[in-house]
Amino acid sequence: MDDSDSLLEALRSLEVEALTAVRHASDAATLEALRVRYLGRKDGRISAILRSLGSLPPQERPRVGSEANRVRDAVEAAWRERKSLLDRAASAGREELDLSLPGREAWRGAKHPVLQVVDEIWEIFRSLGFTRARGPEVESEWYNFVALNTPLDHPVVDEADTFYLKGGYLLRTHTSPVQVRVLEKYPPPVRIIAPGMVYRRDTPDPTHTPAFMQLEGLVVDEGISFVDFKATLAEFARRFWGPETRVRFRPSFFPFTEPSAEVDVKRVVTKADGSVEETPWLEIMGAGMVDPAVLENVGIDPERYTGFAFGMGPARIAALKFGIKDIRVFFDNDVRLLGQLALP
Numbered sequence: 001m002d003d004s005d006s007l008l009e010a011l012r013s014l015e016v017e018a019l020t021a022v023r024h025a026s027d028a029a030t031l032e033a034l035r036v037r038y039l040g041r042k043d044g045r046i047s048a049i050l051r052s053l054g055s056l057p058p059q060e061r062p063r064v065g066s067e068a069n070r071v072r073d074a075v076e077a078a079w080r081e082r083k084s085l086l087d088r089a090a091s092a093g094r095e096e097l098d099l100s101l102p103g104r105e106a107w108r109g110a111k112h113p114v115l116q117v118v119d120e121i122w123e124i125f126r127s128l129g130f131t132r133a134r135g136p137e138v139e140s141e142w143y144n145f146v147a148l149n150t151p152l153d154h155p156v157v158d159e160a161d162t163f164y165l166k167g168g169y170l171l172r173t174h175t176s177p178v179q180v181r182v183l184e185k186y187p188p189p190v191r192i193i194a195p196g197m198v199y200r201r202d203t204p205d206p207t208h209t210p211a212f213m214q215l216e217g218l219v220v221d222e223g224i225s226f227v228d229f230k231a232t233l234a235e236f237a238r239r240f241w242g243p244e245t246r247v248r249f250r251p252s253f254f255p256f257t258e259p260s261a262e263v264d265v266k267r268v269v270t271k272a273d274g275s276v277e278e279t280p281w282l283e284i285m286g287a288g289m290v291d292p293a294v295l296e297n298v299g300i301d302p303e304r305y306t307g308f309a310f311g312m313g314p315a316r317i318a319a320l321k322f323g324i325k326d327i328r329v330f331f332d333n334d335v336r337l338l339g340q341l342a343l344p
């Protein structure tokens with residue numbers, strides 16, 4: 001280490017030492033003694049360092065010199081701040097401002113648990129080559145239903161009958177319309193993840209809220225097969241829940257995928273006593289191979305391109321992860337929840 005490095009290091013520890021002492025000075029006499037010790041022109045410690053600059057090679061001097069000036073300014077500023085606080089305390093009378101009282105701890109915010117899970121899921125898909133996409137929460141019937149191969153007289157439209165606005169617009173009931181918006185704009189290959197809020201006329205209960213987060217995934221390219229579909233989602237589940245996680249695809253129905261599946265996972269958990277146990281099967285998403293009709297609706301040749309899509313509910317996944325029994329707490333707006341579920 002050369003001389004300028006050791007001077008810079010001395011300056012840094014001097015800065016910490018001086019700022020700590022100044023900020024804790026409890027009376028005017030102590031504060032004055034600190035001024036002499038650190039900032040004094042003749043015997044002050046910062047002045048001493050500035051004086052020793054002469055012994056450095058000329059090209060090193062500006063670097064150390066400007067750092068010394070910065071430290072002096074910082075200590076001076078802290079000193080003035082403390083001085084005015086102590087002066088005010090003195091004139092107000094000690095009873096009114098008791099400097100020995102502990103400070104109030106600032107409230108520290110934290111990322112919402114559902115968004116923590118969205119970020120975790122996103123990281124996994126990002127590493128698999130996906131990009132992030134988003135779409136509007138106010139949608140037209142075309143994007144929410146029709147383009148997704150769901151004619152407006154289809155029974156699922158009744159189930160999704162939801163918050164309508166003027167002019168055939170509605171609050172989207174799922175994030176699947178983002179599939180259509182992305183495919184309209186970007187030619188394949190497409191690999192996207194689209195998180196966002198969706199709205200349904202659901203009565204709130206421990207596993208339903210009328211507004212909730214969904215996370216849509218879509219892959220469209222040449223030669224995408226059912227094998228890619230299963231392998232991608234199984235890989236996701238193993239990375240998210242651990243390598244022993246098992247994945248099951250149950251036949252299902254969605255108008256915009258064919259074939260369609262519900263994807264379940266069975267996790268291996270280690271209990272408090274160290275024993276290892278498998279959980280029951282748990283449904284985590286709806287998914288399937290993109291229906292050729294959807295590709296045709298956006299002008300993509302289904303003979304050439306195929307793909308898969310999936311949609312999951314991160315609130316349920318977060319509830320599972322954090323051991324929450326009632327997902328309504330995610331919307332109650334009680335900030336104590338965020339404090340408890342903050343990541344370390």
Ligand code: PHE
Pocket residue numbers: 173174175176216254257286287288309310311312
């Ligand atoms: N949009 C479906 C839902 O909300 C989920 C889904 C997404 C199914 C993509 C298949 C493909 O239930």
